[in-house]
Amino acid sequence: MTDFDPATYLPDDLLDRIRERAPIHDRENTFPQADLDELRAAGYLSILVPAERGGAGLSLEQAAILQQRLATASPATALAINMHLVWTGVAKVFSDRGVPGLEFVQDGAVAGEVFAFGISEGGNDLVLFGSDTDAAPQPDGGYAFTGTKIFTSLAPVWTKLGLHGLDTTSADAPKLVFAFVDRTDAVVTSDDWDTLGMRGTQSRTTRLNGAVAAPDHVVRRIDPGPNPDPIVFGIFSVFEILLASVYTGIARRALDLSVAAVQKRRSKKTGTAYSQDPDIRWRIADMALAYDALPPQIAALAREVDAQVDHGARWFTLLSGVKHRAVTMAKHVADQAMLTGGGGSYFSSNELSRLYRDVLAGMFHPSDPESAHSTAASAWLGPLGT
Structure with missing residues (x-):
């Protein structure tokens, strides 16, 4: 941490521009596209990706400091970007522990992909331990997801949605399936984000109608309930x-x-x-x-x-x-x-x-x-x- 300067990754002038735009997005209930564009150009989407894969190679501690700094300029922008950083952070947890399977998240972040967080479901207080979304196994090893996710931040701009669903039909069912789907016609984003605060996150409801995750984007199949996975x-x-x-x-x-x-x-x-x-x-x-x-x-x-x-x-x-x-x-x-x-x-x-x-x-x-x-x-x- 001795050589870590947050201003290297979030310069004052960038924060000033983000701060100037924040009240506009709050007032107009719009996504801060210019914030995302500038942060992506600055390499911020890949701060948690190892240097050997083209990222900044920062620690989770350093990313936490940067997110505190970004939130002082625009809480909504910081919260929206958080959801992308969660997936790159999970990929870091995997790679740090020698667990394969999320290298495509790291490479995608470096290439400018935006990963959204599709875990929350209305009324599902099991959160990570269960899902009301149906995960139907496909012949090639992929999965088709059908269900509704709520509070999907980055709704207008994400390119890949990390999500979970419940497989109830395989021989070893039930299994919770964690995977990533692309934005296709099988994914419908509602225009329903009109809230008291955090308006710029545009965390809209997402309806999945058989959205398919390719076999190489199926990350984990685990037992429902508390799990050390x-x-x-x-x-x-x-x-x-x-x-x-x-x-x-x-x-x-x-x-x-x-x-x-x-x-x-x-x-x-x-x-x-x-x-x-x-x-x-x-x-x-x-x-x-x-x-x-x-x-x-x-x-x-x-x-x-x-x-x-x-x-x-x-x-x-x-x-x-x-x-x-x-x-x-x-x-x-x-x-x-x-x-x-x-x-x-x-x-x-x-x-x-x-x-x-x-x-x-x-x-x-x-x-x-x-x-x-x-x-x-x-x-x-x-x-x-x-």
Whole structure:
């Protein structure tokens, strides 16, 4: 990490342009195509791809730092790019552990492919451990997927969709099948993304009507339910760490804006800057104390994923915990930032107003608060009924 300079991969001028475009995409409910184009040209889509395959060869810890930095400019852009980085991160988990099968993801990222994350399904609280999507085996070893995926970020632009479905007909069924499909006529993207925040992600609903994954793009067939397979650990670890990073970046931006605001605003009563008001100082300190805890937690867990530390089943508590703490911290910081910003922060044109809306999305990503608490309770108290 000593030679790592985040500005090398996300220069200030690039962040400034992304920040300028963010309110436009929020207001118009459009995908930040120019952000993607510039990030792709800068090699950002392949930051987690090994150097020997043409990528930047960064660690998960370094990618987490960069995602925090990107989120300070545009949370929606960072969250959308997150979903692509999850798959390149899973490919890194595989290659680091000598597991073959995702080299095409690494090569595709270097070539400019955009990978989307097609795991979420309405009402499926099993998430990685089950699926309502039908995975029908094909004679050549491929699979045809039929079902509905929700919250498919990068919906207008992805070129390959990583997804899972349930094979119920093979001799060894049931099996959860993880694979990648191309964008074809068998994939229908709804124009239904009109949300409170994170509007630029364009995380639309995706309907699969027999979308076929070629045999060489079928990555894993595993038993449903909790599973130590690298695909489960890879997705869960990279997803949770990079999500925590995005929301921690939002908190950092809200804190920075608050500091700037109270240094500029002056009290009519005392004539001094609000930064000299004891109550305001306490509020800023409270935000800073909450924020400061998260970057080192994220960095430590990311390093341990890269170093292949074996926490066993405890990994799930650690990973769901850091994501939960990041989003609750970010929401707390955003709440406090709105108060320190004054009445002007309530206007939709104010950046704090957008951050406040964007941060609310954090609670809906896996692991949600109920799942995170259930996982922690089981780790400390044992499963229910024992």
